[in-house]
Amino acid sequence: EERTLAMVKPDGVSGNYTDEIKRIIVEASFSIVNEMFTQLDKETASAFYEEHSSRSFFPHLVTYMTSGPVLVMLLEKRNAVSDWRRLIGPTDAGKAKISHPHSIRALCGKDSERNCVHGSDSTSSAEREIKFFFKNVVSG
Ligand code: ATP
Numbered sequence: 426e427e428r429t430l431a432m433v434k435p436d437g438v439s440g441n442y443t444d445e446i447k448r449i450i451v452e453a454s455f456s457i458v459n460e461m462f463t464q465l466d467k468e469t470a471s472a473f474y475e476e477h478s479s480r481s482f483f484p485h486l487v488t489y490m491t492s493g494p495v496l497v498m499l500l501e502k503r504n505a506v507s508d509w510r511r512l513i514g515p516t517d518a519g520k521a522k523i524s525h526p527h528s529i530r531a532l533c534g535k536d537s538e539r540n541c542v543h544g545s546d547s548t549s550s551a552e553r554e555i556k557f558f559f560k561n562v563v564s565g
Contacts, residue, residue: 426501426502426503426505427501427502427503427504427505427506427548427551428458428499428500428501428505428551428555429499429500429501429505429506429509429544429545429551429555430497430498430499430500430543430544430545430551430554430555430557430558431450431497431498431499431500431509431542431543431544432495432496432497432498432542432543432544433446433495433496433498433541433542434489434490434495434539434540434541434542434543435489435490435491435492435493435494435495436489436493436533436534436535436539436541437496437533437534437541437542438493438494438495438496439493440533440541442532442533442541443496445532445533446529446533446542449512449529450498450500453502453508453512454502455500455501455502455505455508455509456500456501456502457498457499457500458499458500458501459498459499459559460496460497460498460499461496461497461498461558461559462494462495462496462497463494463495463497464491464493464494464495465490465491465495466491467487467491470486470487470490470491471483471487472557473490473554473557474486474487474490482538485538486538489538489539497558497559499555499558499559505551506544506545506546506547506548506551509544509545510544510545510546512528512529512544513528513529513530513540513542513543513544514528514529514530514531515528515530516530516537516540517536517537517540518530518531518533518534518535518536518537518539518540518541519534519535519536519537521534521540529541529542530542
């Protein structure tokens with residue numbers, strides 16, 4: 426079994442996509458080990474995306490990520506990291522609508538920023554991100 430960090434971003438929550446996304450998650454045989462509905466502040470969003478802090482889009486990304494509540498989920502299944510990434514589709518949701526029409530980003534995202542969901546990109550970032558949000562969860 427492997428764990429990954431999934432998030433429904435502010436546009437996904439405000440667009441009322443959380444129930445549908447959770448249904449997709451369960452149908453794809455993930456277990457939702459833990460979940461947390463939270464509002465990120467600027468400091469937390471900046472720390473979460475610190476690897477992008479030098480990018481030109483960073484201030485805008487922080488504004489987007491703090492624009493409303495998010496749903497953070499700890500998912501578990503075999504190959505959870507790559508399977509969740511495959512399910513959400515490419516970063517640019519506009520392109521996802523064409524190249525990956527059945528992906529979650531095609532379903533609820535808009536463009537390269539407002540892409541409605543997050544997924545850890547490797548097992549090491551999954552470990553970091555799970556600790557970031559769920560400090561008290563023993564890793565499996
Ligand atoms: P995430 O880490 O959120 O799952 P990702 O791994 O597909 O997304 P990254 O390259 O890590 O994509 O970028 C992190 C987030 O920053 C993206 O999900 C998106 O919201 C935003 N972002 C990435 N590239 C751009 C861009 N060119 N313009 C605006 N926002 C961007």
